Amino acid sequence: MEHITASEEPSVAAAAMYHVERPVFSESYLDSGFLHRKKKTPKSCIRRVTEQLSCSSEKAKSVAFSFLPILTWLPSYPVKEYLFGDIVSGISTGVMQLPQGLAYAMLAAVPPVFGLYSSFYPVLLYTFFGTSKHISIGTFAVISLMIGGVAVREAPDSMFAVNGTNASQVVDFEARDARRVEVVVALTTLVGLIQFALGLLRFGFLAIYLSEPLVRGFTTAAAVHVSVSQLKYLLGVPTARFNGPLSVVYSVEAVIMNITSTNIVTLIIGLVCTVFLYGVKDFNERFKKKLPIPIPGEIIVVIVSTGISYGLVMSENYGVDVVGKIPTGLLPPKVPDFSVLPNLLTDAIAIAVVGFSIAISLAKTFALKHGYSVDGNQELIALGLCNFVSSFFHTFVVTASMSRSLVQESTGGNTEIAGLLASMLVLLVVLAIGFVFQPLPTTVLAAIIMVNLMGMFRQMKDIPGLWRTSKIELATWLVSFVASVLLGLDYGLVVAMGFAILTVVYRTQRPKNAVLGQISDTGLYFDVDEYEEAEECSGIKIFQSNTSIYFANSDLYVNALKAKTGVNPAKLLAERQSQLKYAKINTRGKKSKLRLPSKKNAVVLLDMELGVTHEVVAGADKQMSVYTNGRANETQTESESEDEFFLQRLTPIHSIILDLTPVNFIDSVGAKAIKSIIKEYATINVKIVLAGCSRTVLYDLRTLQFFIEPVTSDLLFPTIHDAVLHCQNRKDPPTCPSSQ
DSSP states (O other): OOOOOTTSOOOHHHHHHTOOOOOOOOHHHIIIIISOOOOOOHHHHHHHHHHHHOOOHHHHHHHHHHHOTHHHHSTTOOHHHHHHHHHHHHHHHHHHHHHHHHHHHHHTTSOTHHHHHHTTHHHHHHHHHOOOSSOEEEOOHHHHHHHHHHHHHHSOGGGGBTTSSOTTSOBOHHHHHHHHHHHHHHHHHHHHHHHHHHHHTTOGGGGGGSOHHHHHHHHHHHHHHHHHHHHHHHHTOOOOOOOSTTHHHHHHHHHHHTGGGOOHHHHHHHHHHHHHHHHHHHHHHHTTTTOSSOOOHHHHHHHHHHHHHHHHTHHHHTOOOBOOOOOSSOOOOOOOOGGGHHHHHHHHHHHHHHHHHHHHHHHHHHHHHHTOOOOHHHHHHHHHHHHHHHHTTTOOOOEEEHHHHHHHHHTTOOSTHHHHHHHHHHHHIIIIIGGGGTTOBHHHHHHHHHHHTHHHHGGGGHHHHHHHHOHHHHHHHHHHHHHHHHHOHHHHHHHHHHHHHHHHHHHHHSOOEEEEEEETTSSOEEETTTOTTEEOOTTEEEEEESSOBOTTTHHHHHHHHHHHHOOOHHHHHHHHHHHHHHOOOOOSSOOOOOOOSOHHHHHHHHTTTTOOOEEEEEOTTSEEEEEETTEEOOOEEHHHIIIIIIHHHHOOOOEEEEEOTTOOOBOHHHHHHHHHHHHHHHTTTOEEEEEOOOHHHHHHHHHTTTTSSOOOTTSEESSHHHHHHHHHHOOOOOOOOOOO
């Protein structure tokens, strides 16, 4: 046998040299003795369950290590190699945590200090339970905005009006903020419980239902909501906070209606900070390979603006809104108010799923880049514990931050130690110097938020790319974006997920249908419309549809089969009846021609295989003689002539093979559709066989009692080639090969 090197291109002739002849296999033959299925006895099942439930030191160790991933990497932590990078990364990330924690607390509709709490406790816990080495857990704009929407809904300003119910009257801000904190903490507890329960139930796969176009459209819409919500802080315009459908429209309208009351000093500070922060971010991006660490623009802005505000007493002299009181130290733990939980369930589910989706997406991105793996189920458990346990210490829901994670990874972070050090820096501020940030103008925090959203707005560039690659994914992106902007993030997410599911149904309704042909001298079959080398087998049609067959598309499958193969039993039968209706048979013993509506048409129909002129003549004995060019063929009965002569000439196809290789599942409606196809084509003497069924599909067919009626042993074949050989040869099932 010739040796073929890897550099040589394979050819059909070369492939034929290695062709090994074998019998034609059918599925019934394989199941009758050629293949032996492994038997599952009650004893083996009991043994398997016992092994799973048994407890051993190794199994306990494995469970402990999976629940506390820190036990797997901390004992072997390479101090000399990793510690310096983790320290630099931790300080850099912690410096970002401080202003972002203060800023995102405004989005969550709670006092700024609670953003610092949320930047400490969850980050500390994630070090022990998380599996990603590079994501930065803490406050995030999208989640904070969703939380703030719930807080405003459950504790609106009108509820705390001092002299009536009119929201424009004086509001007891202290009582309002205290109630919103209770709502947010209870919501965080519920989100943590949901995430933890989903993790224990191994629901880490949930993230796959939030496709990338959906998430990117949703987060871009969230960026619109966040930006609009910060306009009043950037301009110093006193307006109410809106929530629910069309809240973006109402918020913009409120700002425009009150634009004349803009605080000029506030606007100037906000614009200067925005320009500076944007310039620093652009500089860091351009020279990130040359800079040892990114320039901490946010902390610079916070420190400088705080000093200027304190020195000029901007709050009193110029009416600039400032952060206000930041208590020093940590608050004692407190049990959340569980009485509000029934009103928060729907919101908690949405926030839990979105938060996990963002975190696992970032975690998988960094894991792929650095060559390690993350466990989706453990990430759910870790996030659930971070949110649930921390909620007793007055925090709100956290997830991974895109901007901080990039900083943590780019500054040399190697393990979760970087996040631990960042949380220690936040703790230092909370315990010792939190009061320093009290004069910080809120417009500075608004500028920090809006500049950090630039990355999300760049996702608009997805639109032209998706237009070129996938119109369906583009539609998902646009629906997610538009629905989330107009209806709010909660309803928008539901609409986006519903539309994404509909796109899956749509794709099953619009599959690619093909008639396959054989590549000469091989067992390979390809679409005849795409490949010149693929040739149809004489008298055989091989139909393939790349979709599963179920209630929603079974009729479409049948229609596509008839259209693609060009063989429609109903039309052929109707045509036969039409021909026989006009045929006049002389029953007086005289021979005469069969008169049809159009003799020319009759010749075309009857002679498409032989190209000769036929005459059908009947005698008094009710038998019919078939003449070809004046010569009599064998005599047949009238019914035989009708069912064989006419129909054989009307369709040269004698077999149709249904390639079920792409079919993942089939339901009862689909099985009935296949049954009806077999029966319908049998009426015109066309045989239907199935090829390429997976074991799962075969199991579905047996479960659905597809074979309850007598079925010949040559209905099912493991491959298309087996089915083709059978239809060509019509041989008996193969004998079992020898064991040689």
